[in-house]
Structures are given as C-alpha cells and as structure tokens.
Amino acid sequence: MNNKTYFIGLMSGTSLDGIDVAIVDIQSVQNSKHHSIALIASQSVVLPDNIKSQLIHLSFEQNVNMQTLGETGVQLAQLFAQSINALLAAQGIDKSQIMAIGSHGLTIRHQPYGAFPFSLQITDPSLLAQLTGIDVVSDFRNMDIAVGGQGAPLVPAFHQALLGETSQGCIVLNLGGIANITVLNPGADVIGYDTGPANTLLDVWCEKHTHKAYDKNGIWASTGRVIPELLTLMLAEPYFAEVYPKSTGKELFNLDWLFNKIDEYQTISSTKLNKKLIPPEDIQRTLLELTVVSAALQIKQFTHTHTLFVCGGGVHNQCLVEQLQQQLPAHQIKATDEVGINSDALEAMAFAWLAYCRVHLISANSPSVTGAKSKVVMGSWYSAKSEKVS
Ligand SMILES: Nc1ncnc2c1ncn2[C@@H]1O[C@H](COP(=O)(O)OP(=O)(O)O)[C@@H](O)[C@H]1O
Numbered sequence: 001m002n003n004k005t006y007f008i009g010l011m012s013g014t015s016l017d018g019i020d021v022a023i024v025d026i027q028s029v030q031n032s033k034h035h036s037i038a039l040i041a042s043q044s045v046v047l048p049d050n051i052k053s054q055l056i057h058l059s060f061e062q063n064v065n066m067q068t069l070g071e072t073g074v075q076l077a078q079l080f081a082q083s084i085n086a087l088l089a090a091q092g093i094d095k096s097q098i099m100a101i102g103s104h105g106l107t108i109r110h111q112p113y114g115a116f117p118f119s120l121q122i123t124d125p126s127l128l129a130q131l132t133g134i135d136v137v138s139d140f141r142n143m144d145i146a147v148g149g150q151g152a153p154l155v156p157a158f159h160q161a162l163l164g165e166t167s168q169g170c171i172v173l174n175l176g177g178i179a180n181i182t183v184l185n186p187g188a189d190v191i192g193y194d195t196g197p198a199n200t201l202l203d204v205w206c207e208k209h210t211h212k213a214y215d216k217n218g219i220w221a222s223t224g225r226v227i228p229e230l231l232t233l234m235l236a237e238p239y240f241a242e243v244y245p246k247s248t249g250k251e252l253f254n255l256d257w258l259f260n261k262i263d264e265y266q267t268i269s270s271t272k273l274n275k276k277l278i279p280p281e282d283i284q285r286t287l288l289e290l291t292v293v294s295a296a297l298q299i300k301q302f303t304h305t306h307t308l309f310v311c312g313g314g315v316h317n318q319c320l321v322e323q324l325q326q327q328l329p330a331h332q333i334k335a336t337d338e339v340g341i342n343s344d345a346l347e348a349m350a351f352a353w354l355a356y357c358r359v360h361l362i363s364a365n366s367p368s369v370t371g372a373k374s375k376v377v378m379g380s381w382y383s384a385k386s387e388k389v390s
C-alpha cells in the first residue's frame with residue numbers, strides 16, 4: 001500500500017458561494033480504528049458569475065440545456081484544477097505527495113425519494129485528474145443510495161471521526177446553504193440530518209433586495225423584526241415535522257417557496273397588506289429566525305449534551321449566532337475553531353477524509369444517518385496515470 005498521507009478535499013455546497021479546497025494529512029493510528037487528521041492548508045475560491053448562473057439554470061430548470069450540462073462540468077474541473085495547483089504551489093507541496101483528491105462536485109439534483117432515487121453532482125473528474133496529475137475520487141453519494149440510503153448527509157461520519165472521542169458527546173451544527181446537525185453520543189449510533197434552510201434563503205432574499213451576495217455579519221437582518229405569523233406559516237412546512245433520517249435542499253427551500261409563504265401570509269393577514277409594504281429586512285429577520293428556531297427545536301431533543309459546535313459560513317453571521325444562543329440558553333455554543341478545527345474548511349476536509357476511506361476501502365457511510373441498509377465503500381476512482389504514445 002502506498003504510504004502517501006496527504007489528501008485533498010474539494011467542496012462546493014448549496015450556497016454556490018465558492019469552492020473550498022483543503023489539503024489534509026490523514027494517517028491511521030496503530031492498533032485503533034481511528035485516524036489522525038490534520039489540516040495542512042485551505043483556501044476558498046469564489047465561483048465566477050457565469051458558472052454560478054449556469055448552475056442555477058441546471059439546478060432549477062426542468063428542461064436543462066445539455067450543452068450547458070456538459071460544458072459546466074468541464075469548466076468546474078478547470079477551476080478546481082487551477083485552485084488546487086495554485087494552493088499546492090503556494091504551499092510548496094508537490095503533487096507526488098498527494099494520494100488522491102476527493103471531489104464532491106456541484107449538486108444540481110438531489111432526489112433520494114421516489115421510484116428512481118438519485119443524486120447528481122457535476123464536474124469532470126477525468127479532466128481534473130489529468131490537469132492536476134493526481135488521482136480523483138468522485139460520485140460519493142450514489143453508492144449509499146444504491147443500498148437504500150439518502151446519500152446525504154455524508155459529513156456526520158467525518159464529525160464522528162474528528163470529535164467522536166469527546167466523553168460527554170456533542171452536537172455539531174453546520175450552517176451552510178442548508179443547516180444540518182450531527183449528534184454524537186458515546187456508545188450510541190451517530191445521528192445526523194438536515195434541520196432546514198440556513199444561508200440559501202437568507203442569500204437569495206438579500207441579493208434580491210440589497211444586490212449583495214449575502215448579509216455580511218447579519219447586519220441587515222438585525223435591522224428588521226420577526227413577523228410571528230409568517231414564521232408560523234414557514235414552520236408549518238411538513239419537512240420540519242418529518243422524523244429523521246431526512247435531507248433537503250434548494251429543490252424545496254427556494255425563492256418560489258418563500259414567495260408562496262409571503263402570499264399565504266398576505267391572504268390570511270387581516271390587514272391584507274400590500275406585498276410592497278412588508279419591509280424586506282423584516283422578511284430577512286424572519287428567515288434568520290426560521291433557521292434558528294428549526295435548528296434549535298431539533299437540538300433541544302438531544303439532552304445528553306449541552307456542547308454545541310457550529311461550523312459553515314453561517315458562523316460569521318453574528319445575528320444568527322446570537323439568536324441561536326438566545327434559543328438555546330443552556331448550551332455552550334462554540335465555533336469548531338475553538339477546538340482547532342477550521343470551521344470554513346471542515347466540509348472540504350470531510351471530502352479529503354472520504355477519499356482516504358475510498359482509497360483504503362473503508363465503508364464510510366453511516367446507515368443510522370442516511371437510512372442505508374448496509375455500510376458501503378463510496379466513490380469512483382479516476383486514475384491520473386498516463387503513458388506517452390510514441
Ligand atoms: N461574514 C459573513 N456574514 C454573514 N454570512 C456569511 C459570512 N460569511 C459567509 N456567510 C454565509 O455563508 C455562506 C457560505 O457558507 P458555506 O458553509 O460555504 O455553505 P455551502 O456549504 O452551502 O457552500 C454564504 O453564502 C453566506 O451566506
């Protein structure tokens with residue numbers, strides 16, 4: 001077995017804010033099923049506007065342009081390769097030191113339910129392997145779906161690998177485009193699922209009204225007030241009451257969903273408010289409250305611990321974190337950075353670890369999280385090896 005210990009993780013989530021790259025040193029620990037996992041370097045690269053709008057088309061249109069589908073995968077692989085090659089050069093790390101890249105790709109459809117369940121992430125792993133000269137592991141989710149799972153979330157197993165040793169257990173809340181929790185309770189199966197929307201709705205509403213990609217530090221939201229009746233209507237969405245395992249995405253929580261809720265609110269509101277009269281910052285503040293309340297309701301169910309680690313971009317939204325603390329007064333809320341885990345790089349690190357697991361044929365799905373019927377090895381391997389023809 002090759003003894004290279006560096007792996008690269010590449011992640012770009014539902015927020016479409018950028019690509020996160022992490023170089024991670026992963027080594028097995030002798031006489032133990034645990035690994036030592038250390039972040040060597042990481043960076044985020046903003047997604048160019050043209051690729052972002054192509055991804056929005058591919059994610060939401062029923063009739064997708066096939067040319068765009070094919071070309072976007074290639075463009076993404078080129079962008080991924082550029083960011084990896086630049087990070088390696090900046091760190092003085094040679095590609096020969098990297099065992100494999102774990103590339104999640106960009107999710108354009110996630111349909112784990114129904115007669116023909118699937119999850120579709122796009123990129124071009126073959127091209128990425130050739131442009132970096134490093135083997136690539138991709139398509140992580142479909143093997144879990146093939147054994148009856150939802151293919152998501154995959155990160156709780158990594159949280160367990162990182163934090164599972166904590167004697168009292170802990171909860172990890174990832175505030176990405178969608179919010180998801182991982183519940184670690186020593187001696188019990190890991191629990192993990194999406195609690196509902198986080199930045200995805202905050203971002204689209206902010207962009208629409210302030211033309212900024214996101215509400216920096218939650219300042220705009222903090223100028224608004226919660227509209228309780230609208231919040232109640234939003235919380236009535238059946239997803240919130242479903243029992244886990246469960247996962248969700250922008251297929252449900254998108255601008256159309258929000259407009260429907262606002263329409264419902266205006267219909268039942270006795271004052272029959274004109275749509276324009278609702279201050280947009282009040283909607284932003286209500287969306288922030290929706291994220292906080294839907295996550296807090298789930299977190300309160302698990303009483304074995306009051307340690308809550310937060311990660312993902314939402315950690316930087318001060319208003320969001322303050323409101324979360326108000327909803328969970330007994331909890332000690334800390335960014336994972338406080339225990340030495342970079343909260344912005346954590347998801348990318350997870351895909352480096354998933355590549356490690358694929359290379360070492362370790363089954364890395366958590367059936368208790370995804371609902372899979374068995375543990376399976378996830379990911380397809382694209383070798384970078386090539387031979388010159390004479
Ligand atoms: N300083 C900040 N203030 C408020 N929100 C922020 C800040 N920095 C990042 N974010 C939010 O975090 C999101 C990105 O989070 P991320 O964890 O990368 O999500 P995903 O996994 O969906 O890509 C951004 O779209 C933005 O909404």
Ligand SMILES: [Mg+2]
Nearest residue numbers: 013015017018
């Ligand atoms: Mg992101």
